Amino acid sequence: MKTIGIIGGMSWESSAVYYRLINQEIGRRLGGHYSAKLVLSSANFEEFSQWQKADDWQAIETAVDDMAQGLVRAGADCVVIACNTQHEVAGGVTERLPVPLIHIADVTAEAIQKADFRTVGLLGTRFTMERQFFRGRLKDRFGIDVILPDAEDQTYVHQKIYDEFSKGIFRESTRNRFISIIEKLAGQGAEGVILGCTEIPMLVQAVHTDVPLFDTTTLHAMAAVEFSLI
Structure with a gap:
């Protein structure tokens, strides 16, 4: 089983849903006590909200990139940005990732x-x-x-x-x-x-x-x- 890396916290409400859905589906498919191999990097959404209001997408890209690279160092085999809006910076982040980003x-x-x-x-x-x-x-x-x-x-x-x-x-x-x-x-x-x-x-x-x-x-x-x- 590969390790999933999740960039979450934007907001944590839906990040919790990702965690539940992924683990439930792994358990459903594999049975027993199986759960997902997963690492999570959770952002402070207030920071991202302020950057969005300021139209500072470079700050957002830098933050998302740092989180993605941290997930890779923690063993992630792929990266998932658990937020539609932050996919605005997915292109630049993907270019620097050594693992797939699931868009x-x-x-x-x-x-x-x-x-x-x-x-x-x-x-x-x-x-x-x-x-x-x-x-x-x-x-x-x-x-x-x-x-x-x-x-x-x-x-x-x-x-x-x-x-x-x-x-x-x-x-x-x-x-x-x-x-x-x-x-x-x-x-x-x-x-x-x-x-x-x-x-x-x-x-x-x-x-x-x-x-x-x-x-x-x-x-x-x-x-x-x-x-x-x-």
Whole structure:
């Protein structure tokens, strides 16, 4: 079994989900008392939040790179950034890594292709929705078109991620608004919707809507399991 390296803490709420999902899946597949070989480097999310507000992506890349290299020194055979937004710096980090970085957009795109979809909606932080590191990668590498919420809905989604989800707050009223946004995207032609923030699946699951959802947290965690068992 290979060792999975996780860059977490952004936020720790979803990092805990990664840890649980990976270990549960290893146990399910192998039985007995099997659990994952895993090392975790957990960030102080306040630092990253301030760098994001200052648009200081160089500071973020330096911090993520340091964490990734630390995981490798600790024995990691791959690296997983347990946060969609921080994949903005994945390109530079990957260039310096001696082990694979499992990109969250790639595993999501593979699931979309498996569903035979060509157009999907995307929910996430405003960085994930506005910048090209996620939706541009889906289009350029996989030919998948991405529909975004309107400006008002984008602002709402972004604020709830930072003001509620990253603090462990999940309200029914927020879920209802998210479901409305998801269904609006479907009405605009999205065949499914990407939950492109690792906290969103803690609020909205498939039982809440008939629109197909792509849970990036679970997809990413399962890709890490696949790598570890190759």
